[in-house]
Amino acid sequence: MGKQTANAPAPAGPFQPPYYSVVFSGTRTEGDHGYGATAERMEELVASVPGFLGADSARTPGGLGITVAYFRDLDAIKAWRDDPEHREARKRGREEWFEQYVVHIGKVERSYGHG
Amino acid sequence: MGKQTANAPAPAGPFQPPYYSVVFSGTRTEGDHGYGATAERMEELVASVPGFLGADSARTPGGLGITVAYFRDLDAIKAWRDDPEHREARKRGREEWFEQYVVHIGKVERSYGHG
Numbered sequence: 225m226g227k228q229t230a231n232a233p234a235p236a237g238p239f240q241p242p243y244y245s246v247v248f249s250g251t252r253t254e255g256d257h258g259y260g261a262t263a264e265r266m267e268e269l270v271a272s273v274p275g276f277l278g279a280d281s282a283r284t285p286g287g288l289g290i291t292v293a294y295f296r297d298l299d300a301i302k303a304w305r306d307d308p309e310h311r312e313a314r315k316r317g318r319e320e321w322f323e324q325y326v327v328h329i330g331k332v333e334r335s336y337g338h339g
Numbered sequence: 340m341g342k343q344t345a346n347a348p349a350p351a352g353p354f355q356p357p358y359y360s361v362v363f364s365g366t367r368t369e370g371d372h373g374y375g376a377t378a379e380r381m382e383e384l385v386a387s388v389p390g391f392l393g394a395d396s397a398r399t400p401g402g403l404g405i406t407v408a409y410f411r412d413l414d415a416i417k418a419w420r421d422d423p424e425h426r427e428a429r430k431r432g433r434e435e436w437f438e439q440y441v442v443h444i445g446k447v448e449r450s451y452g453h454g
Binding site: 232233236237249 | 360364365366367438442443449
């Protein structure tokens with residue numbers, strides 16, 4: 225097997241089911257407009273939510289960005305949804321940063337890893 | 340709102356719940372080793388599985404790659420898992436292409452979009 229790409233973060237999980245996955249897939253508008261700093265702040269903030277398990281993010285340059293966040297239960301998702309800073313970030317996301325996005329909230333029944 | 344980044348594909352969905360999401364997050368080994376061609380073939384092949392709804396893919400250069408595929412039910416996931424070409428691709432994925440990966444299979448209870 226080859227050598228791992230430098231600086232690649234390990235994928236989150238697997239975790240013990242049941243838990244929840246929140247998939248956010250979106251295309252950005254042009255320019256940063258403060259998105260990068262807010263995204264970093266959200267990453268820090270979500271980690272303090274009780275029941276947050278982990279998250280994965282990837283973005284194809286000029287293409288789709290996907291973030292998947294994992295939570296122990298729906299209460300944890302609700303706590304994150306109701307966070308005032310996160311609410312404000314979502315508002316800017318709709319108005320400024322994202323051309324289009326789709327969210328899928330699922331209950332994870334099976335999870336496994338390799339490597 | 341800014342102009343959409345050129346060539347960015349639209350995110351898949353939202354779809355009518357319930358349905359299933361299969362999140363695959365992984366870090367690649369170095370080099371291509373035939374991965375690109377196989378990934379394109381798998382994208383073509385999965386679209387022919389009855390109950391396949393759509394998929395999103397993103398990869399941070401040198402970082403994490405995430406693919407999320409959406410299926411109507413567990414039978415559709417099983418049909419895809421049992422496809423012989425897909426089995427062979429997964430074997431090469433474990434042996435050659437991925438340093439590490441995690442899979443999360445969830446039943447989507449809620450989905451919404453913007454834009």
